[in-house]
Amino acid sequence: MRLIRFAAENHKGLRDRAELDLTExxxxxxxxxxxKTWDDSLHRVIGIFGANASGKSTVLDALxxxxxxxxxxxxxWQAERRMVRSPFALDEKHRAAPSSYELEFILEDVRYEYGFRVGAAGIEEEWLxxxxxxxxxxxxxxxxxxPGFFWGSEVKALGEVTGRELVLSRxxxxxxxxLSGVGRAIAEDVGFAPLGDVHRGSRVSVIMDMLAKGAMTYDSVTTLLKVADIGINSVSIKETELPQREQELMKRINELLRGDSSRRKGRSVGEAEKVDEDTAATIMRSLEFSHCDGAGRPLRLYEESAGTISWLALAVPAIEALRTGTVLCVDEIDASLxxxxxxxLVGMFEDRELNTKGAQMLFTSHDTYLLSNLTEHPLEPDQVWFTEKNVEGATELFSLDDFPRHRDANIARRYLAGRYGAVPRTAPSLLHRVFEESVSGRTEH
Structure with a gap:
């Protein structure tokens, strides 16, 4: 899948319609x-920049x-008590209004447009x-x-669809x-790589599973770490078998979750159970890193820096996106990197010799290095987008391409100077008030 355009309205901070365009x-x-081909016509990298809490992440969250x-x-979602949705919450009108989402994309060299509107009661409109x-x-x-649906001449009617589910999901x-191929493409070909501590850990767990199953080689992971010049020359997985008592406990928990109660088998709940001989031992896996000096023991994952973990957790899904020609969305790409x-990473997606399948990356960032003249992979103005909150607390999304172009302009400097907006409205003078109040409070006590 290759994205052409994404638009959302009334989603969290996106009160008004916001549209992200990936076309050349x-x-x-x-x-x-x-x-020309679609490869020549679509950007492979889009960056969204803005101040803290300006709504950068909300754009990716809507997607x-x-x-x-x-x-x-x-x-x-059918088990939820209410329709899952996140409308703009700062005024009553939009809390009650429907939210809309639209996606244009290329699938097997064919252009599609899919969209839907969702309200508190369920799906109000949907089309493909x-x-x-x-x-x-x-x-x-x-x-x-x-009432009912309109089905195109080449589409067989789907049957009953409830008011709270999408046709494509059904x-x-x-x-x-x-329709299932189109739905699977949307569901599976757009990946998200948030870089918080919890998400990093889950992504590293996926990497360990890939290594254990042979879906990725140790040499590939080691090479990625060497690219970052982190000082690691090899990576391995240490597998530790859980003690027998813990294995029995885990088996007992699994039986209870399946409703396989030992009471119904005529055994007391507290009776120890013997693990069947054909039951595989429970294995704990952990990554270990050997550093270039070769001295000392290998380090466990928790002993490595946040930067090492962030790079590994992001570089591997980036490689997978390049291999499969899919879309990778990265929130706060500069976190710990x-x-x-x-x-x-930007260069990996822009390099047509590496990116032979048209994979795309959308990212959010604070890092003005990517806008400066120092970067080796400068973004075109229509690849650079900004978010800014207006006086009513709603996020506005706009492109650098909307501004007049200046030959040889230092975009990073102009951005930091506020020429494009989307920068914090700081008030450092207020720090004096905080300090004075703090000193006054201690004096009174």
Whole structure:
């Protein structure tokens, strides 16, 4: 999948419609012309910059919500008491209004547009159309104001769809001949790599599973670490078998979760259970790193720096995206990473010899290094987007391409000077008031 455009309205801080465009300036028609391909017509990297709490992450969160709705609205979301949604919360009007999401993308060299509107009661509108030749053709439409659905001539009716699930989500669940492939592409080809401590740990666990199953080689992981000049010359997995008593306890817990109570088997709950001989031993896995000096024991993951873990947790999904031609969304790409490592990641996606399948990366960042003349992989103005909150607390999304271009301009300097907006409105003078109040409070006591 390759993204063309994403838009959202009334999602958290995005009160008004916000649209992220990934097209090159030369694409003005429904399909590339003059011998060009989609590879020539779509950006592979988009960066979103802005102050803290300006809504950078919200743009990616809106896209993640859309992906999650296709994945889960026909399954896990059905168990929720209310429709899962996150409207703008700072005024009553928008809390009660529906939210909308739209995605244009390329799948198997065909252009699609998919969108839906969701309100408190459920799905109010949904549609999917594509461009088989020279014009848009509807595959299905759904409107809460009219009964039933409109199915295109090549789409077999899906059957019953509840008011709180998406057609595409139901199509994936039932394996619909025409629609399930589109739904799976949205659900599976857009990945997210948040870099908080909890998320880093889960991503490293995935890497360990990939190594254990042979889906990724130790040499590949070691090479990625050497690229970052972290001082690690090899990586390995240490496997430790849990003691027998812990294995018995885990088996007992699993039986209880399955409803396989020992009471029904005529045994007391407290009776120790023997582990079946054909039951595989429970294994604890942990990554170990050997450093270049060769001295001392290998270090465990928790002993490594946050930068090492962040690089590993991000570089591996980046490689997977390049291998599969999918989309990787990274929130706060500069968290615990040196600017030059972020530059390397951008270069991986921009390099057409590495990125042969048109993989794309969307990221948020505070790092003005990527906007400066120092970067080896400068972004074009239409690859740079900003977020800024207005006086009503709503996030506005806009592009550097909206501003006049200045030849040889130092974009980073102009950005920090506030020429494009999207910078903090700081008030350092207020620190004096905090200090004075603190001193006054201690004096009174």
């Amino acid at each position: 300036p030369g694409l003005t028609t429904l399909r590339p012309k003059d011998g 993640q919500y859309m992906v999650s709705a296709v994945r889960n609205s026909a399954t896990a 159309r594509y461009v088989p030749r020279a014009r848009w053709t509807n595959l299905f439409t759904r409107n809460h104001g009219r 199509a994936v669940l039932t394996g619909h001949a025409r 040196h600017s030059q490592l972020v530059d390397i």
